[in-house]
Amino acid sequence: MSSAEHAPAGPGKRPIRLFRNLWSKIAAIPMILVSVGIFVGGTIWTIVYSFTDSGLLPRLNWVGLEQYERLWSTRRWLVSIENLAVFGIASLILTFALGFLLAALLDRKIRFEDTFRTILLYPFALSFIVTGLVWQWILNPEFGVQSIVRGLGFESFTFDPLYDSSKVMIGLLIAGLWQGTGLIMVILLAGLRGIDEDIWKASRVDGIPAWKTYIVIIIPMLKPVFITALVLVTSGIVKLYDLVVAMTSGGPGISSEVPAKFVYDTLFTRQNLGQGFAASTMMLVTVAIILIPWALLQFRGKKND
């Protein structure tokens, strides 16, 4: 394709110009390889092979939707999906509620804003492995929170989410919130800083209390920021993997399994490639369902400008 291109500036087509622009195309090769070769090619490859009976090695023996039928009748997959939905919805609501609250507090022209922000954001610099291991220790029933509260005299106090299959997602949620709320806070704070000071002045002149200003005026104005953050967080939640591995390894039993872990285990330890491809394709579909409306919205917004 390179021979047919023009330079963006100037109509000249002398050989020397062509040669110069050749560099820009050579420099773009990594991007072309990654975007087309890996992102598009890899995605298509996985989807195609999800319709085969690949086991230990990929092979093109078509079985139609059989892998998907088996996937949706696998209990572990159903548990994974349910866990992801529970975790996803709960953590979306809580990270946004907490993140917005903290952003709003930091935006009230306070002292030591940098210190507070540094403290609230530092967990985000840590890996999910580190996060998971610390909280595993804090939630350890023998030494952690449970034993301390019992030591205060509440003998029957029980809080051992990591050892209770009905509460294990709460344990993961506590750690996930600790790690991720700072990010939302920073994004929303950036949004709040972009709001015209005159709006605050106007609402003060009208005697509208601050909390009402936030709900009625500021939040609707921040809608684009909210939506972008929502897309970012959601596509991050779908990838939830390391935290589970570090904190619970999917246990007790299979009660904290998640789709990303299902895919990894199926592909690399149980070597059932077809199932793994079908499961990862379902993950892709989930992201697409979230992403496509957003992309359309962005696109339409730009057209209207």
Add this chain to the structure above:
Amino acid sequence: MTETATLTGPTGPRPKKALSPRNIMLYGTLIVVSLYYLLPLYVMIVTSLKGMPEIRLGNIFSPPVEITFQPWVKAWAEACTGINCDGLSRGFWNSVRILIPSVIVSVSIASVTGYVLSMWRFKGSEIFFAILLLGAFIPYQVLLYPVVIVLRELGLYGSLTGLVVVHTIFGMPINVLLFRNYFVTLPDELFKAARVDGAGFWRIFVFIILPMSLPIFVVSMIIQVTGIWNDFLFGVVYTRPENYPMTVQLNNIVNSVQGVQEYNVNMAATLLTGLVPLTVYFFSGKLFVRGIAAGAVKG
């Protein structure tokens, strides 16, 4: 909040009254939340400095009665993963050997790509860029196996070089976006003047763009250093056990089922692993935040 209205003039100085109910609420909430956020760091430090007998007796929040650095020594040099008992130092050096080339390669490629996309656009370049950005949203699980095949074909599967390639690939969307968005804000006249003077693709990049863009290079490096250091999935999938990065080895040490759990060693190991990104974070300050904002608000 009506009192704020009377106190804040048009030029907007801070309200003067220090102990108003509003301020007590405001700072009270922030301090309580901050303490909660600091708690895990505190617990890690405290636990890593206690001996095991003290851990069994006391509670995890109490400060150590007798400070010992033995857990740190053990975590660094003696803790076992499988048959290897040379501690986390092995994983640390693996991570360093992964980190340095990965950061150099991925930042170089991303910056040049961003440069192409902002100043040397060609027919179709925007389409590739759009695909690249969409690629950021593809769950890694979809691409894990295709990348295994590519690496195997290249003879890089299991090697550190292979992991460098993987980090470059998956770091591309965010970093290219970062560079492109920064380069488009540079004055166009500069670029045009340089071209009139006969400077080519690389000369303009090295002598004009680079010196003007150091902060954005730092931001990109921060994103990559923390991202690559914290990576777990790619380390597990694309390297052999002897090349496992620190996060993977840490998880193997702490979550191993064999032997008696030494919680102080575990916490020392966890802190050691977190030390690199924490250092980057505390020293980079606003630039770290800028990296996040670049990925989020403009994405």
